[in-house]
Amino acid sequence: MTDAKLEMFDDVGGLVEGEMSIPTNKNTQNIGKPDFNTLDEPIRDTILRDLKAVGVKFAHVLFPKEKKTLLKEWDLWGPLMLCTFMAMVLQGSSTVDNSNDGGPEFAEVFVIVWIGSMVVTLNSKLLGGNISFFQSICVLGYCLLPTTLALIVCRIILMVEQTPMLFFLRFTVSMIGFAWATYASMVFLGDSQKPGRKVLAVYPIFLFYFIISWLVISHTNT
């Protein structure tokens, strides 16, 4: 019986030590104190703390320097906000005479963002990248921020009468958003692959943001 147990422990090797050290750390930190509980604090504090975490992540996307901060604690609130906002702005409105203006439906934008980031993540997992599934989805979602900002700018430009000059301006803005998003996600996700496969993992990310930027440029309905 003990042999069987030992065999099991020996298989996993170093992993066991790592997992066992976690509870001891927690105990030493909170010694003598009751466990931290969100039930005891006002709702305002809870919401503000979460909002602050989202805001810090947004700041990291806009100024991508540190590599680990965005990866440490993933959440999907930021991506959800960005994705919902983009889908609301980008959706094509069908008019009375039943001629759709050609834009994507709300759900189509949603599907492109979520399924797209899942496919990109799955691709990097299949290539052998060492990153957890939701961490990667979190990073890809948060890196939509530059394209969302580009969409807001484009929406403002669209309010005035359109000229070729203004189209060129919208094009430039979306391209900057696209380059920024791709660069930021490469900073956060780039070193999770083997060097020989970096391009293979980066190309889908590039394509993902390119498609979203195409939606941003093409969005013209007023």
Next chain:
Amino acid sequence: MANLQEVPTEELLSFHDYPAVHTSTGPQNTSAQLNLTQDSFENFSQQEEIREPLEDNPTNSASVKSFWTLEYYQQFFDVDTKDVIDRIVASVTPKRDNTLKYHLRDKPDLYGPFWITVTLIFTIAISGNIADYLHHASPQYHWKYDFHLVSYAATAIYVYVLLIPFALWGFLKWSSDVSDLEGLESGTTPGALELICIYGYSLFIYIPVSILWSIQINLLQWLLVLIGALVSGSVLLFTLLPALRLSRHKFVLMIGIMSCHLLLAAGFMLYFFHGPTGSPVVDTPHNSTKTS
């Protein structure tokens, strides 16, 4: 942790020695085992049984993986940047000596076909929109983009890249001469996965071609259709030639493969890149609503 501490240290030590015997070099260990367990042969044969699966594991692990695990699919994505580039280059350079086949020989991947088809779908949708815009380039016409070209392109491409290889695979199985069983065994008949891979890579040439299709010159568009279909179609034929030779209906198959490829190219060009006034084929519902 508590369990580990209860175990006596001697037992722990002896256990740690135990796998070391099996993982280090085989022949020396067997001799050592022989010396140790001369008196009890049963024990030795038991050890042998334990060691065999240990040694077999690394070689078999790829095929043993369950269908539902991520590791099962990792074998289809086991490529480096260099491999993919080599395969793409091979797919646009028709040579008699089967370069694409040579590159695919050991392991067909799904990375290339998947991302080539996705890229092609969006390239066609984007440049199709550009072509439509160029066609209506006049100040009084309020042009609107059509996102749903993506859906049409995706349907067409995925039908082509999944159905045709499966149909071809079935047809090759059915029509191959039974007398040539040796040929079948040696692997000249490609598997369904290999066919999908070949077809996926053969679509690569349409990515640059579809960007060029947005230039609205009729002659140039048709020329590109012919060039694209001929170049990648001939790569397809050269790659599949060893398998086709075995078939009883090889000429039917060859003509079928080429005409499907040409039809796909012509279909793309007429549907997505030709102005509504050009050809009657283009007068589809979504185009007519746009012009109204």
